[in-house]
Amino acid sequence: MSKFSACTDKSTCVVWRGFRLVAALLLVVFFTGEDRLHGAEQQWTRTPRSHFVAVVEDTCRSVVSIQGEKQYEVNKRSFGRDVQYDVFNGMGTGVVIDSRGYILTNYHVVKGLLKLEVVTSDGERYRDVELIRNDVATDLAILKIKPKRPLQKIRMGRSDRVQLAEDVFAIGNPYGYHCSISRGIVSALERPLEVNENLSYESVIQTDAAINPGNSGGPLINIDGEMIGLNAAVREEAENIAFAIPVDMVANVAERMIRQSVAKMTHHGLKFKVVDSDMADYPSCGNGEDCLIVEEVDAKSPAALIGIEPGDVISTSNGFAVHSSLDFTCSLIGLGLSDVAKLHLVRHEQELDATLAFSELASENSTMIAAENPDQPSRRDASNAERYHSATTSNAFAQAVHETANPDEALESSNSTQRSRVAQTVWKSFGVEVEPVGEEEYHELYPNLQSIDIGKFSFVPVGGVSVTRVNSNGALCSGEARIEPGDFIFGFGVGEEKERQLSVLSLENLYYIIRSLDEFTSVDEGRARVYLIRSGRPYFLEIDLNQAR
DSSP states (O other), X not given: OOSSOOOOOHHHHHHHHHHHHHHHHHHHHHHHHHHHHTTOOOOOOOOOOOHHHHHHHHHXXXXXXXXXXXXXXXXXXXXXXXXXXXXXXXXXXXEEEETTTEEEEXXXXXXXXXXXXXXXXXXXXXXXXXXXXXXXXXXXXXXXXXXXXXXXXXXXXXXXXXXXXXXXXXXXOGGGOTTEEEEEEEEEEEEEEEEETTEEEEEEEEEOSOOOTTOTTOEEEOTTSOEEEEEEEXXXXXXXXXXXXXXXXXXXXXXXXXXXXXXXXXXXXXXXXXXXXXXXXXXXXXXXXXXXXXXXXXXXXXHHHTTOXXXXXXXXXXXXXXXXXXXXXXXXXXXXXXXXXXXXXXXXXXXXXXXXXXXXXXXXXXXXXXXXXXXSOOOOOHHHHHHHHXXXXXXXXXXXXXXXXXXXXXXXXXXXXXXXXXXXXHHHHTOEEEEEEOHHHHHHHOTTOSSEEXXXXXXXXXXEEEEEEEOTTXXXXXXXXXXXXXXXXXXXXXXXXXXXXXXXXXXXHHHXXXXXXXXXXXXXXXXXXXXXXXXXXXXXXXXXXXXXX
């Protein structure tokens, strides 16, 4: 027998339908009366928004779209015909890592792009986009725009907190659709990935969140809105297999690129670790955010001279809240050897302020950490005590400067003394005296050398230093290959990575290299190259940096 049957008699169907209508009305009245008897007021309410909605909405403010045109060769020159090109629209995504307009993305997103344009979350379009630096080994790059208002930077998570199968969201610009969201889980951790013959990763995050062309450079975030990876690749001819670079690797490379490009004059001697805010050993970290803890302080470094110790919690630098090494380095963007960083830190639950100078050029403006908690033993050793004495003497000299009859004249004399110290250090270690040459003068001196190719590196000098005197005991002037008077130095490099090839524009740049010898000599056993112009021709000389110690 069929489950449903039709009415065959018209009159019977009419009566039956009428009966059902009356019964339905009675039921409505009955249940409505029951609600009134119990005093219940029935009203329609909106289902609360998911927590994810607010998180994603907030994170989108830290995501930008990257657009441009790429030119592809479609017909090589043959039989007298010129090469023909086609232009395709390129697109990608980036994340804000500093409110002043510094953006992190994949290098393959911007490589070869023409007419580069960045669109922020508020719809503002920026065509004045600068490529600050890129890292070929990890396919990462940093861009800079000049925003009309401070941007919201992305919240960074930590790789050690990422869990298999946790919920994640991918945010990006697939096919030009700004701030498009897809949801998935962490499918695998520490997955090796070979993208192509030139790019491979030892450990990436695999996710089943939908990743499409244009998502590259965008964040993979957790349910708390923290970026746990940077979306980088998908498996071709597969569904729901995508990969993200782990956030720790992303943050470390970004910090290094910032330090080597726009914060390169700020050697401080600090090494950090990041800890959870609820760790019992650091009760001063009770604000719910990760804490940046000083793990090591290099001997005789600027940080050691003002009394910073292992275990100190750095909370702000130059007014920027810091929760990671990347935050701290970003707070130093644009500072030079004559500048200082104003730090606020916590030691034994006691708040302290200090001013950190990066060289003798500004050491008279540095301030020591004087406050100590008497209930806690000091972590200072004897060598630190000597450094404190030296720093105190420096502050006393600064006080004497301000008490002179003519402060402006005294300050000028002080700066002259500091420059003399820098010049003496360069003379003793490198064995050269130099004079700066600005961009205009360089163009006049070397009009045919506006772009220089040496080996696999390309340089576009915007100035340099001219060697006026040499000392045969210096690292640049000993051995068979040596600097000579009249040489024009425009660069310095260690290793084979482009990121370790630095411009030399002033005496202070040479001084910075000397102050960073520990870092530079750790690469290629201390062998380095000095890029120069001699008799109108570009050269490079190989030197042993260990001789500069």
